[in-house]
Amino acid sequence: MKKKRTSPLIWFVATLCTVIAIAVIIAGITVFVGYIAIRPKVPFISVSYTHLDAFDYDQTGLLTTQVTIIIKWENDNERAHASFYDAKFILSLHGTMIAKLVAAPFDVRKNSSLELAYTVKASPIPLTPDQMVIVDMSLKEDFVTFELRGTARTRWRVGLVGSVKFWLHVDCKLHFVPSTSNSTGLYCSSRSKQK
Numbered sequence: 001m002k003k004k005r006t007s008p009l010i011w012f013v014a015t016l017c018t019v020i021a022i023a024v025i026i027a028g029i030t031v032f033v034g035y036i037a038i039r040p041k042v043p044f045i046s047v048s049y050t051h052l053d054a055f056d057y058d059q060t061g062l063l064t065t066q067v068t069i070i071i072k073w074e075n076d077n078e079r080a081h082a083s084f085y086d087a088k089f090i091l092s093l094h095g096t097m098i099a100k101l102v103a104a105p106f107d108v109r110k111n112s113s114l115e116l117a118y119t120v121k122a123s124p125i126p127l128t129p130d131q132m133v134i135v136d137m138s139l140k141e142d143f144v145t146f147e148l149r150g151t152a153r154t155r156w157r158v159g160l161v162g163s164v165k166f167w168l169h170v171d172c173k174l175h176f177v178p179s180t181s182n183s184t185g186l187y188c189s190s191r192s193k194q195k
Contacts, residue, residue, distance in 0.1 A: 017136070044074055047148065048070050049186075050174050050183040051183065052064040055178050061131075067119075073113060074113040075109070078110055084103070084156070087101075088101070098125070130154060143177060144175070144177075146176070148170060148172050149172075150169075152167075152168045152190075169190055
C-alpha cells in the first residue's frame with residue numbers, strides 16, 4: 001500500500017502559519033513588557049476653579065450672567081507627551097444653553113498640566129415661565145446650578161505600543177452661592193470620582 005505524500009504547498013502554508021504565530025506571540029510579549037515598564041496613564045480634564053461673576057435676573061424674565069471657568073488638562077505620564085483635540089463643552093442653565101466652550105488642539109508635556117480660562121458672558125437670555133420659577137426659587141435659596149457637559153479627545157505615544165487615543169467625557173454640575181458669587185462643592189473631572 002502506497003502512502004500519500006503531503007503536498008509541498010501544504011508544508012509551505014503550515015511553516016508560514018507557524019512563523020506568523022511565533023511573530024505574533026513575540027510582538028504580544030514585547031508590547032506587554034513595554035506597557036508594564038512604562039505604565040501609561042490616561043490624561044484627564046478637571047475643572048479647577050469657577051466663579052459666578054454676574055447673575056442678574058429681572059421680573060420680565062431676562063437673565064444676564066457671567067461665569068469664569070478654569071479647566072485643567074493633565075498628563076500624568078512620565079515618559080509621554082499628550083495631545084488634546086476636538087474639545088467641545090456646553091455650559092447650560094436648566095436646559096438653556098449659555099455658551100459653547102472650545103479649544104484649539106494643543107500638547108501637554110509629560111508629567112505636566114495646562115490650565116485654560118474661559119470667561120462666559122451671556123447677554124440677556126429670555127427664560128420660559130418654568131425657567132423663571134426655577135431661577136426665582138434658586139435666588140430665594142441662594143443656590144444656583146449650571147451644567148457643564150462635553151467631550152475632548154486625547155492622544156499620546158506609548159513606547160512600542162504606538163499611538164493611543166481616548167475620548168474624555170465631562171458631565172458635571174457647577175454650584176454657586178449668588179450672594180457671595182463663590183462656587184461650592186466643586187468636583188468635576190473626566191476621571192471617575194474617588195471616594
